Amino acid sequence: MWRELRPASVLFIVLTLLTGVAYPFLVTVAAQGAFPEQAAGSLLKREGRLIGSLLIGQPFDDPRYFWGRPSLTGPVPNNGAASSGSNRGPTNPALAEELAARVSRLREDPAAPRLPPADLVTSSASGLDPHISPAAARFQVTRVATARGLALDAVIALVEAHVEGRTFGLLGEPRVNVLRLNLALDDLH
Amino acid sequence: MGWLQSLVYVVALTALAVPLGEFMARVYLGRATTLARVLGPLERLTYRAAGVREEDEMGWKRYGRSVLVFSVVGFLFVFLLQRLQPLLPLNPAAQTAVSPDSSFNTAVSFVTNTNWQGYSGEQTLSHLTQTLALGVQNFVSAATGMAILVALIRGFTRRTSHALGNFWIDLTRSTLYILLPLSAVLALILVSQGVVQNFDPPAAVELTDPLQTPEAAAVTQQFLSQGPAASQVAIKQLGTNGGGFFNANSAHPFENPTPLSNFLEALGILLIPAGLCFTFGAMVGDRRQGVSLFAAMLLILVPAMGAVHAAEQAGTPALAAAGLDLSGSDDQPGGNMEGKELRFGIAGSALWAVATTAASNGSVNSMHDSYTPLGGLVPLLLMQLGEVVFGGVGSGLYGMLMFVIVAVFIAGLMVGRTPEYLGKKIGAFEMKMASLAILGPCFAALLGTAIAVAFDSGRIGVANPGAHGFSEILYAFSSAGNNNGSAFAGLSANTPFYNTALGLAMLVGRFLPALAALAIAGSLAAKRSVPAGAGTLATHDGLFVLLLVGVVLLVGALTFVPALALGPIVEHLGAAH
Numbered sequence: 001m002w003r004e005l006r007p008a009s010v011l012f013i014v015l016t017l018l019t020g021v022a023y024p025f026l027v028t029v030a031a032q033g034a035f036p037e038q039a040a041g042s043l044l045k046r047e048g049r050l051i052g053s054l055l056i057g058q059p060f061d062d063p064r065y066f067w068g069r070p071s072l073t074g075p076v077p078n079n080g081a082a083s084s085g086s087n088r089g090p091t092n093p094a095l096a097e098e099l100a101a102r103v104s105r106l107r108e109d110p111a112a113p114r115l116p117p118a119d120l121v122t123s124s125a126s127g128l129d130p131h132i133s134p135a136a137a138r139f140q141v142t143r144v145a146t147a148r149g150l151a152l153d154a155v156i157a158l159v160e161a162h163v164e165g166r167t168f169g170l171l172g173e174p175r176v177n178v179l180r181l182n183l184a185l186d187d188l189h
Numbered sequence: 190m191g192w193l194q195s196l197v198y199v200v201a202l203t204a205l206a207v208p209l210g211e212f213m214a215r216v217y218l219g220r221a222t223t224l225a226r227v228l229g230p231l232e233r234l235t236y237r238a239a240g241v242r243e244e245d246e247m248g249w250k251r252y253g254r255s256v257l258v259f260s261v262v263g264f265l266f267v268f269l270l271q272r273l274q275p276l277l278p279l280n281p282a283a284q285t286a287v288s289p290d291s292s293f294n295t296a297v298s299f300v301t302n303t304n305w306q307g308y309s310g311e312q313t314l315s316h317l318t319q320t321l322a323l324g325v326q327n328f329v330s331a332a333t334g335m336a337i338l339v340a341l342i343r344g345f346t347r348r349t350s351h352a353l354g355n356f357w358i359d360l361t362r363s364t365l366y367i368l369l370p371l372s373a374v375l376a377l378i379l380v381s382q383g384v385v386q387n388f389d390p391p392a393a394v395e396l397t398d399p400l401q402t403p404e405a406a407a408v409t410q411q412f413l414s415q416g417p418a419a420s421q422v423a424i425k426q427l428g429t430n431g432g433g434f435f436n437a438n439s440a441h442p443f444e445n446p447t448p449l450s451n452f453l454e455a456l457g458i459l460l461i462p463a464g465l466c467f468t469f470g471a472m473v474g475d476r477r478q479g480v481s482l483f484a485a486m487l488l489i490l491v492p493a494m495g496a497v498h499a500a501e502q503a504g505t506p507a508l509a510a511a512g513l514d515l516s517g518s519d520d521q522p523g524g525n526m527e528g529k530e531l532r533f534g535i536a537g538s539a540l541w542a543v544a545t546t547a548a549s550n551g552s553v554n555s556m557h558d559s560y561t562p563l564g565g566l567v568p569l570l571l572m573q574l575g576e577v578v579f580g581g582v583g584s585g586l587y588g589m590l591m592f593v594i595v596a597v598f599i600a601g602l603m604v605g606r607t608p609e610y611l612g613k614k615i616g617a618f619e620m621k622m623a624s625l626a627i628l629g630p631c632f633a634a635l636l637g638t639a640i641a642v643a644f645d646s647g648r649i650g651v652a653n654p655g656a657h658g659f660s661e662i663l664y665a666f667s668s669a670g671n672n673n674g675s676a677f678a679g680l681s682a683n684t685p686f687y688n689t690a691l692g693l694a695m696l697v698g699r700f701l702p703a704l705a706a707l708a709i710a711g712s713l714a715a716k717r718s719v720p721a722g723a724g725t726l727a728t729h730d731g732l733f734v735l736l737l738v739g740v741v742l743l744v745g746a747l748t749f750v751p752a753l754a755l756g757p758i759v760e761h762l763g764a765a766h
Contacts, residue, residue: 004251004254004255004259006371007240007255007357008258008262010238010240011235011236011241011259011361012262012263012266014238014239015319015328015361015364016325018364019320019324019329019364019368020320020324021320023324023373023420025353026373027373027376027417028388030377030421031376031377031419032386032387035380035381037341037380038381038383038389039385039387040389040392041206041385041415043392043394043413048536050392050393050394050395051394051395052394052395053392053394053413053442054383055414055446056411057442057551059396059398059400061401064541065398066452069531076408079411079412080394080730081311081312081391081413081438081756082311082410083436083530084309085440085555085556085558085559085675085678086556087528087558087652088527088679089500089557089558089559089653090507090559090562090657090658090760091236091505091507091562091656091760091763091764092526092654093654093716095507095559096507097509097525098509099508099511099513113514113628113731114512115512116512116513116514117514118508118513118519118521118523118524118525118526119509119526119531121529122508122513122525122528122529124440124528124530124531125437125440125553125556126435126437126441126442126555127437128380129530129531130440131530131531133521133531134419134519134521135514135518135520135521139452141348147535154534158359166448167448167452170194171198171448171449171451171523171537172448172451172532172533172537173448173521173531173532174520175532177227179397182398183397186397
């Protein structure tokens with residue numbers, strides 16, 4: 001047993017220096033050199049103030065904004081320091097209640113389509129999902145246009161301009177970045 | 190579109206695994222590679238400092254002892270660093286010391302390549318603990334699994350010998366020439382997609398629509414946790430580790446921001462385990478043997494992907510009753526989107542769920558706890574099969590080779606011949622060890638579940654009522670006992686009971702199969718090689734692939750169907766009413 005202790009400890013130290021110090025350090029240097037904005041969290045700045053990350057969803061509750069996907073992070077939704085999903089099981093009565101409450105809130109808009117898209121009502125895995133589906137964005141256009149007193153066509157055009165397709169036409173899902181859309185909406189005025 | 194994405198995934202995986210497998214064989218055979226010319230001096234300097242000599246080969250017991258001593262050293266280091274992190278640097282979020290039971294659990298978890306997480310990354314660990322404790326184990330626990338596999342392969346190729354190679358050399362070469370370069374490349378690609386890589390404290394940003402709360406003042410800021418995520422995510426995918434930098438793991442946009450990063454991270458899960466099949470073929474001097482093992486694994490993987498995709502796209506009666514549009518189209522993913530990220534949709538989530546549980550990776554890009562009963566059953570079963578469908582780096586293939594031994598034994602019984610594989614006769618000792626390797630993790634999974642449901646301290650952790658709560662416990666012990674690390678994460682597992690029980694299950698699941706595989710390696714290496722004759726069972730054709738798949742599925746089904754019936758199956762039947 002003692003015969004193995006020397007190679008075990010020496011190799012552990014060497015490999016720790018290599019994989020635990022040199023590797024993250026060199027990757028950090030290279031990453032911040034080549035992709036400084038991404039490495040720092042794709043942060044958005046306006047007039048010198050940080051107003052969000054392109055990758056992290058924010059809570060939107062005002063009818064004047066497009067709403068993102070429900071988030072069950074604690075203690076507040078979209079908590080960027082405590083990512084988490086709901087972990088509700090498929091047959092949990094609490095899930096059925098949450099779904100019903102969200103659906104009835106969405107149906108307060110009489111002009112919205114009858115069935116809300118699944119992604120607008122179900123909570124995301126990270127609690128920080130920045131996207132909704134194009135259908136979920138279109139579902140909300142009448143509410144947003146009415147609340148802002150904007151022409152419906154202008155809001156629809158803005159949504160369509162913000163639809164991102166699948167990567168290489170193949171990977172992932174078509175989507176709309178909610179924060180980006182809402183910032184553009186504020187800029188309309 | 191979903192099936193096309195999966196098809197491209199399988200094609201890309203195969204196209205990359207073949208050359209990588211050949212390269213790894215060259216590394217383990219000590220042949221010249223470009224990397225070895227560059228890093229060779231560093232490698233030799235390390236050996237000199239450690240007192241390791243290349244010609245000093247080990248028998249199976251010494252090889253196993255070296256694995257154990259190295260794992261104990263790693264365990265102590267990870268444990269102590271968690272306990273001492275408030276006194277150490279690189280702790281900008283001022284994390285406190287981790288509790289003793291959680292430190293034990295996490296240290297075992299990362300040393301055994303399980304990477305089960307009882308804690309929440311961004312709320313528990315300092316940047317120093319993440320990189321120096323967990324990041325290092327991501328590499329060396331993976332390298333340890335690869336080394337054990339290489340020793341077993343040498344058992345097949347050596348004749349009347351006791352030497353299985355040198356653990357320290359296999360460990361160093363796995364890290365230096367395979368894991369490190371692949372991780373560095375993947376990490377940089379991931380940063381280009383938006384994975385964070387810094388040592389900053391959380392970033393405070395102003396909310397566009399301040400959050401109104403009934404009790405208190407409006408919340409006007411959002412704090413975004415930061416850290417050296419990309420370097421860690423790359424190796425956690427490639428080393429079948431799976432321990433997320435953030436709590437939400439690869440569902441977190443800072444760990445997995447785009448469909449492309451998702452595709453590459455999912456490729457990373459299976460890349461090395463798939464490549465090792467071809468390494469095996471190259472090292473035993475018959476590439477067809479590696480191809481047949483790869484084919485057997487694919488034959489289980491692909492239907493599993495289809496099954497999860499179909500179950501999740503169909504949704505649940507509760508979702509339909511709530512009045513949601515569940516149809517999938519170019520306008521929306523539809524289906525069961527609870528606990529899934531929109532950018533991945535149903536297809537990207539289902540593909541990942543299958544890859545991560547087929548391999549003993551355990552990272553998640555969607556919350557398995559919220560899957561439909563049948564969509565959650567498949568990942569559960571894939572773990573229970575023993576993590577041999579690609580499985581962990583190294584451990585997956587040596588686990589599959591245990592099933593190969595059982596399969597040739599069964600075939601031998603059918604025709605009344607002494608079973609043999611790759612020219613080595615399979616005797617009673619090999620069968621005993623293979624049975625031990627296969628049944629050990631099953632025992633840990635089922636006994637652990639039984640104990641947890643029998644006591645309040647186990648039942649109290651359940652988050653969802655009814656059969657689903659049982660599934661949460663069964664999933665936890667299946668994950669720990671097979672060194673996967675994913676969870677039905679509603680279970681509150683950061684308690685002294687679960688930290689201890691799951692820690693023990695992880696130790697059984699790691700070291701019993703590992704030592705059994707080494708014992709087999711030692712026994713096989715000592716044997717002579719018998720030339721193949723007319724009556725030798727061919728182990729490279731379609732018939733053998735089917736036999737092997739049949740054995741894996743049969744053992745898994747016989748062991749776990751009763752438990753699955755109490756969990757996901759009863760939940761599915763109940764949900765239909």
